[in-house]
Amino acid sequence: MRRKWRTIRKSLRGVSSAIKTIFGMPDYDRYVQHWYATHAAPGIFPMTEREYYMYALRERYEKGGVTRCC
Numbered sequence: 001m002r003r004k005w006r007t008i009r010k011s012l013r014g015v016s017s018a019i020k021t022i023f024g025m026p027d028y029d030r031y032v033q034h035w036y037a038t039h040a041a042p043g044i045f046p047m048t049e050r051e052y053y054m055y056a057l058r059e060r061y062e063k064g065g066v067t068r069c070c
Helices: 002-022 028-038 049-061
Strands: none
Touching: 002 028, 028 049
């Protein structure tokens, strides 16, 4: 039974991640996975969730360029 719930939760996280990607929302879980896979080093830590969202908002709205497809 626990294995079934784990599978369901994992599937829901995947769906959530896909929806966030489609709508251009930042995905903190994906960022953390990427960070640990490529940038991890002793004594260095990834951004907190709040820092990450603030960074994503600045990147999206303060660049001055077009942030939409059409």
